[in-house]
Amino acid sequence: MSDHPSCIDISHWQGFPDFHEVAVQGVVACIMKATEGTSYVDPNRAQNYINATEAGIACCTYHWIKPGNAAAQMRFWLGTIDPVQGERMCIDYEEDGCSLDDLHEAVQVLLDDPRDLQVTVYSGHLLKEQLGDSCDAFLRDNTDLWLAQYTSGTTSWPTGTYEYWTLWQYSESGEVEGISDTNVDLNRFDGTNDQLVRWISPEGRAPLPPPQPGEVVRVDITAPKSVSVNVTVNGGDVATRRRRPRRRLLIPHGPDVFR
Structure with a gap:
């Protein structure tokens, strides 16, 4: 498995990376923690988002969902981010105590927003155990899967609901030049880098690469x-x-x- 991923995800634990150096390592996309629960806002996200996009890295955000009160949590994310039309949003669904009802409620709030948001579910064993081999048609039709599974072998996921994973977080202990923390989440996309950039960007608004000197x-x-x-x-x-x-x-x- 390559230690030079095209996509990483970060939170305040990674500080303020040098995103120009990060981009040199081949990273073209970054998912940043925005919010958690109904009151926590990641203090580094706003500045990191600016710095990353200026370095030519496509970005979106995630919300760490806690058990219960899912609708209020999504309204909190919406109020914090004020997403643009077609923006992608990831629900970090991993905390013990969260239920499929919580997840359904959260996704529905995002679908009801008039800005046509794209919704991705991040999860590992929790979603796998709750879904089993069954087909959750609501999640299948309205979300895609960002799988968390730290293995160099064959991945496994709730295939009854998701035919395939879109993004795979295969390590939580990566090292990336430009980030001082030695525990960086590394991700593999099921497609090309160009497709990754289009996927992570607001629908129909994939950014152009930054001009090179002399161009x-x-x-x-x-x-x-x-x-x-x-x-x-x-x-x-x-x-x-x-x-x-x-x-x-x-x-x-x-x-x-x-x-």
Whole structure:
């Protein structure tokens, strides 16, 4: 099993990673703890989310669900994150005492949200033991599985409900350059890295890779002839001029140039 995963998941225990260094290791996606219960907010998530996305790493968040009061917990996550249209959300379903009724209630709150959220269930032995070989049609039709199982051998999961796992957390003791903690969760995606980025991103809004130094960023602007166009790059004005039909701007990633 590779120790250089394409996806990691973190919480405040990993501090504030150097995400540019993390990205160099081949990590393209990161799932961050956002909330737990009805009152806990991970203090590092907001800044880490900004830093990771600036480094070109696609991100989403998870909520650690506790037994009971599942609807209130999901409303707490919604109020904390204020997700965008189509955002992916992961329910960390592993604490003893949680029931399938709790999980169903939590998923339903997310489905009822008008922003068409994508829902993933993270779990290992708890969900496996509760589902057994049965088919939970509600979970099958409305969620996918992020499996937690620390093995280098063959994985096992509740296949009666999930035909396959989407993401597999295969280690909780990984090491990734750029993260000082030696207990980083490592994950494998059932697909390519491009598919992973599309999966973890808000539906239909997979981020573009960050421009490389010297790369030309091409921007086409269409506007009525009577409208003046003011172009700003990295906080500085590049040009202001009267619109002409289909004027093309070639903006190198670096010094401000207008052609």
